[in-house]
Amino acid sequence: MTKExxxxxxxxxxTLISIIVPNILRKKYQDRFINLFQQKKxxxxxxxxxxxxxxxxxxxxNIEYMRLNIAFMKGDEDAINKQFSLFAKxxxxxxxxxxxxxxxxxxxxxxxxxxRAKKAYELVQSLKDEKIKKSADITxxxxxxxxxxxxxxxxxxxxxxxxxxxxxxxxxxSLMYANKGDQKKAEKYKEMAKSFLPNNKEEKNDNNN
Numbered sequence: 251m252t253k254e255x256x257x258x259x260x261x262x263x264x265t266l267i268s269i270i271v272p273n274i275l276r277k278k279y280q281d282r283f284i285n286l287f288q289q290k291k292x293x294x295x296x297x298x299x300x301x302x303x304x305x306x307x308x309x310x311x312n313i314e315y316m317r318l319n320i321a322f323m324k325g326d327e328d329a330i331n332k333q334f335s336l337f338a339k340x341x342x343x344x345x346x347x348x349x350x351x352x353x354x355x356x357x358x359x360x361x362x363x364x365x366r367a368k369k370a371y372e373l374v375q376s377l378k379d380e381k382i383k384k385s386a387d388i389t390x391x392x393x394x395x396x397x398x399x400x401x402x403x404x405x406x407x408x409x410x411x412x413x414x415x416x417x418x419x420x421x422x423x424s425l426m427y428a429n430k431g432d433q434k435k436a437e438k439y440k441e442m443a444k445s446f447l448p449n450n451k452e453e454k455n456d457n458n459n
Contacts, residue, residue, distance in 0.1 A: 276307045283316060292320050299332055311337075311346055318353075330357065331366075338373075348377055355386060359393045388422065398426035417446035 286295040298304060299313055312335055321329035324377070334357075337350045351373040358367035367390070374386040388404070391397040403422050411419050424439035 279304060279307060279442045292324060295320060311342060359389060364394050392425050396429045401426040403451060417443045420446060
């Protein structure tokens with residue numbers, strides 16, 4: 251075998267090693283992440299995430315995303331705020347932006363943190379997906395503005411609404427009627443929302459049998 255062929259062989263082998271070994275290590279660490287997360291051993295998981303090897307094998311976004319999930323599991327509001335602030339300064343691709351912006355928006359709406367919800371809403375509006383933006387518009391109007399701008403649209407769309415969304419849509423219509431001050435219709439759609447839940451349907455079928 252000539253020196254040139256030996257050199258090429260060495261380069262090929264080293265290239266394969268540089269690809270295969272990190273993938274094996276990455277899988278090994280991923281399994282450890284999942285195991286520790288499922289066992290709620292968050293301190294051990296944090297220690298693992300801080301390792302230089304982990305920082306070499308995984309992108310910063312993935313490491314911080316795991317920390318965000320830990321914060322959610324622990325219910326640590328300060329840590330959640332810190333992670334969302336961190337993501338705001340971090341380069342992200344389209345899918346990552348969608349994931350983080352929607353998570354932040356839904357979280358702050360749920361927490362009734364209107365100031366932060368508004369900032370997250372503005373970030374959602376910077377996305378290109380019109381369906382995501384429209385959904386955020388409706389949520390923001392109902393929960394943050396206490397409005398009912400989309401009442402007619404959602405009420406008229408109840409019949410054509412997909413079965414798995416009927417309960418949620420009825421719930422939103424109920425909230426909008428409550429915002430409008432019409433408690434009678436708010437209660438009507440609240441009960442309707444309950445009737446569309448899978449458990450209620452199963453109970454009705456059992457009763458019919």
